Structures are given as C-alpha cells and as structure tokens.
Amino acid sequence: MASREGSTFKRCGCRDEATGRALGVRCPQLKRRGGGWNPAHGAWAFQYELPRTADGKRRQARRVGLGTYAEAVEGLDQVKALMGLAQGDEEVGVQVADLIQTALAQRRPLPDVEEVRKRIGTGVDVRAQVPTVEAWLKEWLEGKLDLAEGTRASYAGHINKYLVPHLGTVFWKWERSRVRPGRLGERARTP
Numbered sequence: 010m011a012s013r014e015g016s017t018f019k020r021c022g023c024r025d026e027a028t029g030r031a032l033g034v035r036c037p038q039l040k041r042r043g044g045g046w047n048p049a050h051g052a053w054a055f056q057y058e059l060p061r062t063a064d065g066k067r068r069q070a071r072r073v074g075l076g077t078y079a080e081a082v083e084g085l086d087q088v089k090a091l092m093g094l095a096q097g098d099e100e101v102g103v104q105v106a107d108l109i110q111t112a113l114a115q116r117r118p119l120p121d122v123e124e125v126r127k128r129i130g131t132g133v134d135v136r137a138q139v140p141t142v143e144a145w146l147k148e149w150l151e152g153k154l155d156l157a158e159g160t161r162a163s164y165a166g167h168i169n170k171y172l173v174p175h176l177g178t179v180f181w182k183w184e185r186s187r188v189r190p191g192r193l194g195e196r197a198r199t200p
C-alpha cells in the first residue's frame with residue numbers, strides 16, 4: 010500500500026504459468042525464506058501516495074525497474090522532498106504532484122528539487138515548462154555565434170557573477186514585460 014511515508018519494494022516480471030497473469034507481489038522467489046527481499050530476483054521500485062488530482066482522483070508516484078535499493082530510496086526521497094516544497098499549500102501540492110506524475114509517466118527523470126523551489130518562489134505555475142534564469146541566459150549566450158572569445162568570456166562572467174544571483178525572482182516579470190535577450194546584451198556591454 011502506498012502511503013505518505015511511501016515504500017520501497019521489489020517486483021519481478023514472473024507470470025502465473027496457467028493463467029499468464031503477472032504474479033506481482035505473490036511471486037515466491039521475491040522474498041527469501043527469512044523474509045527479506047531476494048537479492049537475486051526482481052528489480053527495485055518505490056511508491057508514494059500523492060495528493061489527489063485537481064478533480065479528486067487518487068494517484069501514486071510509482072517507479073519500477075530500478076537497479077538497486079539505493080536508487081529506490083533516492084527516488085522516494087526526491088518525491089518527498091518535492092512534495093515538501095508545497096509546505097502544506099494544497100494548490101501548489103497538486104501542481105507539484107502533477108509535475109511528478111508527468112515525469113514518471115513519460116519515463117523522464119524526476120523534476121529537480123531546486124528548480125521547482127525556484128518556480129514556487131516566483132509564483133508561476135510550477136507545471137509550466139519555463140527555463141531557469143541560468144538556462145535561459147546560457148541559451149542566449151550560446152545563440153550568439155559571432156562573439157569574440159574574450160567578449161564571450163566577459164558575458165559569461167557577467168551572467169554568472171551578477172545576473173543569475175541577482176535576477177532570480179524578478180526575472181519573470183522582465184520576461185513578461187518583453188525585455189528581449191538583446192537588451193541584456195546591451196547591459197552586459199556597459200562596464
């Protein structure tokens with residue numbers, strides 16, 4: 010059973026020979042006689058009860074087929090850390106859970122905790138596929154193909170030293186008021 014604590018466990022692909030149905034947790038080889046998980050059988054998995062969807066459906070964060078126990082624990086911890094970011098805010102909790110559910114359904118890595126924390130801080134819907142300030146500026150710099158090497162290094166310095174640390178939360182207001190990348194270039198050129 011999934012719970013707010015979550016769980017790690019093992020699953021295999023064995024099927025009932027007669028019915029062809031997956032044995033799931035009933036596979037006799039999954040556990041050792043002593044009771045622990047059999048290290049020579051099945052793959053690791055984790056499961057966690059997420060907040061219900063916006064329309065009230067129950068759902069679990071569940072990933073199977075992991076190579077090690079450590080990977081299962083890490084995945085479960087990351088889901089818990091992500092859900093912890095909502096700090097009890099129901100609406101944000103549902104959004105974060107949507108993000109987790111989508112990543113798992115698409116077999117993508119779980120969302121980065123710091124990135125989601127930043128999104129919550131800016132007040133944007135955390136589900137929106139917005140780049141971080143850093144990623145956005147890096148992309149802009151990479152798009153500037155005609156830059157001399159020294160100029161590029163200087164821009165990169167400005168971005169790392171001033172823009173990324175200081176713009177963080179105000180950046181999306183700029184973006185919404187249509188400050189285009191060229192304008193940031195003007196700023197970077199000013200000593």
Ligand SMILES: [Zn+2]
Nearest residue numbers: 021023036038
């Ligand atoms: Zn089995």
